Amino acid sequence: MRMYAAGQWIDAEKKIDVLSPYDGTVVDSVPCADLGDVENAMESAVRGARTMAALPGYDRYRILRAAADLIEARSEEFARTITLEEGKSLTESRFEVSRAVQTMTLSAEEAKRLHGETIPFDGAPGAAGKFGFTLRVPCGVVVAISPFNFPLNLVCHKVGPALAAGNAVVIKPATDTPLSALKLTEVLLDAGLPADGIACLTGLGAEIGDALCRDRRVRKITFTGSRDVGERICHMAGIKKVTMELGGNSPVIIMPDADLDKVALAVAATGYSNAGQVCISTQRVLTSEKIYGDFLDALKPKVAVLTTGNPLDERTKVGPMIREKEAIRVEEWVDEAVAGGAQVVTGGVRHGAIYAPTVVAEVSPDMRIFRDELFGPVVAVTRFDSIDEAISLANDTIYGLAAGIFTENLEWAMRFAHEVEAGNLMINWGPQWRADLMPYGGLKESGFGKEGPRYAALEMTELKLVCFHLAR
Numbered sequence: 440m441r442m443y444a445a446g447q448w449i450d451a452e453k454k455i456d457v458l459s460p461y462d463g464t465v466v467d468s469v470p471c472a473d474l475g476d477v478e479n480a481m482e483s484a485v486r487g488a489r490t491m492a493a494l495p496g497y498d499r500y501r502i503l504r505a506a507a508d509l510i511e512a513r514s515e516e517f518a519r520t521i522t523l524e525e526g527k528s529l530t531e532s533r534f535e536v537s538r539a540v541q542t543m544t545l546s547a548e549e550a551k552r553l554h555g556e557t558i559p560f561d562g563a564p565g566a567a568g569k570f571g572f573t574l575r576v577p578c579g580v581v582v583a584i585s586p587f588n589f590p591l592n593l594v595c596h597k598v599g600p601a602l603a604a605g606n607a608v609v610i611k612p613a614t615d616t617p618l619s620a621l622k623l624t625e626v627l628l629d630a631g632l633p634a635d636g637i638a639c640l641t642g643l644g645a646e647i648g649d650a651l652c653r654d655r656r657v658r659k660i661t662f663t664g665s666r667d668v669g670e671r672i673c674h675m676a677g678i679k680k681v682t683m684e685l686g687g688n689s690p691v692i693i694m695p696d697a698d699l700d701k702v703a704l705a706v707a708a709t710g711y712s713n714a715g716q717v718c719i720s721t722q723r724v725l726t727s728e729k730i731y732g733d734f735l736d737a738l739k740p741k742v743a744v745l746t747t748g749n750p751l752d753e754r755t756k757v758g759p760m761i762r763e764k765e766a767i768r769v770e771e772w773v774d775e776a777v778a779g780g781a782q783v784v785t786g787g788v789r790h791g792a793i794y795a796p797t798v799v800a801e802v803s804p805d806m807r808i809f810r811d812e813l814f815g816p817v818v819a820v821t822r823f824d825s826i827d828e829a830i831s832l833a834n835d836t837i838y839g840l841a842a843g844i845f846t847e848n849l850e851w852a853m854r855f856a857h858e859v860e861a862g863n864l865m866i867n868w869g870p871q872w873r874a875d876l877m878p879y880g881g882l883k884e885s886g887f888g889k890e891g892p893r894y895a896a897l898e899m900t901e902l903k904l905v906c907f908h909l910a911r
């Protein structure tokens with residue numbers, strides 16, 4: 440495919456091959472954007488920002504609504520594209536497409552809802568006779584940088600709210616998975632988006648990222664990706680608005696009163712989706728000493744049946760990781776834990792880019808599979824004695840994206856809600872759960888700012904204050 444900037448689909452001499460994570464075959468190729476392309480896209484986006492700001496909310500609603508319908512009409516094509524470039528199973532890709540339709544629909548609705556409020560100036564001393572209100576205005580040019588793991592829906596979570604709020608957007612999709620974002624751009628243009636309202640530059644973050652993030656014409660950066668790249672972007676951004684949706688190593692706490700069959704089902708469902716490459720994937724399973732053995736017995740068969748293989752095969756539950764080197768990294772981390780005294784309960788084998796769904800028990804908090812973000816199809820099980828210890832283990836991390844607890848005890852559930860430092864807290868489910876309308880985002884080094892169209896649209900605006908100084 441070609442990339443899109445300044446109202447045109449453009450090519451470049453230098454190309455990037457998009458490879459199937461499953462068998463390494465070339466799925467397509469895209470241009471490798473350079474700094475000239477960034478400048479071209481920026482000049483156009485500045486014009487686009489003026490056009491978008493002048494577009495009535497109802498027109499922005501209609502464009503986004505039409506885009507949602509077009510994605511739905513092309514849903515099987517989008518699903519196959521996601522599977523081909525990202526490697527998740529077709530079932531998971533179809534689900535991602537249905538979520539993208541939701542995200543764009545929710546964004547369309549926000550285009551009609553952005554508003555300010557009146558300010559009660561007469562409540563301030565000496566301010567009688569003043570009348571004021573706030574106005575929400577678009578930021579202007581928004582740069583949207585997205586990761587590989589949800590190549591459609593996470594782009595929609597940025598582009599939908601940005602356009603709803605009347606901005607122009609420059610998308611920089613992950614180099615591994617640019618095709619879904621390019622197709623989304625196509626859909627938005629078909630839906631009637633002004634030509635300068637969007638650009639989608641395919642190119643290496645390491646080459647064009649700095650230029651995109653430093654540019655003073657950009658008023659807002661919305662980034663989803665790893666902690667380290669996020670930190671670099673924060674340093675580069677200077678004085679502009681930034682949203683950071685970063686990584687995690689999400690814990691789930693299993694209290695002694697939990698229904699173990701339900702827990703095992705939930706851990707198997709929330710630890711291995713997209714081969715564990717989900718930012719809120721269940722990674723650390725903190726299990727009460729009292730039910731530790733019974734829980735492992737319940738979990739093992741539910742994980743062992745997760746079939747791996749070609750993601751285009753309808754029977755496959757868990758596909759490959761994005762690259763073989765990532766599967767090798769996961770293998771190394773598991774081996775390192777085992778060398779330190781941990782035990783593989785099931786899995787623990789690798790074939791190329793496929794790492795078998797794995798449970799590792801007797802994991803201690805000093806091990807890398809506990810401390811860092813694993814981002815692979817492995818859950819690490821650790822014992823605890825009391826709710827105090829469970830909460831302290833859950834919080835023993837730089838991250839704070841999502842967490843879960845299984846218990847029927849209200850006191851424990853409320854302590855979890857108050858004391859666990861995470862943005863999304865699930866009671867009686869694993870951390871990996873999201874409805875696209877909810878406010879979503881992390882605490883601590885998992886980032887700041889919220890996604891979910893209602894919340895993201897607010898973050899894509901600036902607030903102005905207007906005050907009339909009336910003669911009483």
Ligand code: NAP
Nearest residue numbers: 585586587612613614643644648664665668684685686718
């Ligand atoms: P990544 O390596 O950080 O890349 C994310 C994006 O940043 C890509 O588009 C990448 O481009 C770009 N990039 C790289 N270097 C850059 C630079 N110097 N300046 C500007 N952009 C740059 O992350 P990933 O491996 O694609 O995704 C996995 C990570 O995303 C995990 O940590 C996961 O937890 C996180 N994630 C978080 C959420 C959330 O909502 N909190 C959701 C999904 C994923 P290239 O591809 O060209 O390098």
